[in-house]
Amino acid sequence: MTGNTSPFEFDHTASARPSISGDGRFVAYQDGRAEDVFVWDRTDGTASGPIEGPSKTATLVQLSEDGSKVVYLSGPDTYVHDESSGTDQLVPNVRGVAIDPTGRYLLYATPDTNGPSLTLRDLETGTDETVSDQPASAGTDAVGTGGRDVVFQSTADDIVPGDTNGKSDVFVRHFY
Structure with missing residues (x-):
């Protein structure tokens, strides 16, 4: 190389x-x-x-x-x-976690343990979409172009039906 x-x-x-x-x-x-x-x-x-x-x-x-x-x-x-x-x-x-490639969508985590753990904000409109309402984490590059997809991980066993392995899993949340 x-x-x-x-x-x-x-x-x-x-x-x-x-x-x-x-x-x-x-x-x-x-x-x-x-x-x-x-x-x-x-x-x-x-x-x-x-x-x-x-x-x-x-x-x-x-x-x-x-x-x-x-x-x-x-x-x-x-x-x-x-x-x-x-x-x-x-x-x-909030704690910013990642931004989409276009700079329009910000993924952030909130310190409030009673609310969503990850939220996606449209910076142009100010609207928020819940990514996960269970404890979850994500890294940079977690948001796809246009905010359509967000990848995150969680040990919660009730994000999807039938998840009973008790381990950290990777999830992709798709919007619109």
Whole structure:
């Protein structure tokens, strides 16, 4: 296997958690020491950030495949940063888990143990769809294009009829 690497000298002491766009143009990364999130445009060699502003600390979750949105956590909240406008959309009191390739659908977990454990939000309309109302978890890249499919895992034995194995299973929730 051969590859082409193009090094970039980050001006940060502990660059971590990199996420790359599908076309390889954008790289989002976290400065682990300062807890800031930056975006590097490999086309023109520039880096922007911290995207969360100088008075906050943040943890990078994921860059959308098209490079348009960056999901990060700051305090108890999730933010979705729009690269073209430079604005942030706040999703309060939840932990962002993943974003679909287009940057429109955010998968998040809530700290409320009485409600759904995973929810999919349409960021354009603000509407939510329950992915799982049982304890469940998911990772980055868990949301398919257009938010149509979400993959997650759970040890709950009542998500689908007949699941009695008592082990963690993988599920796919299909919307519309």
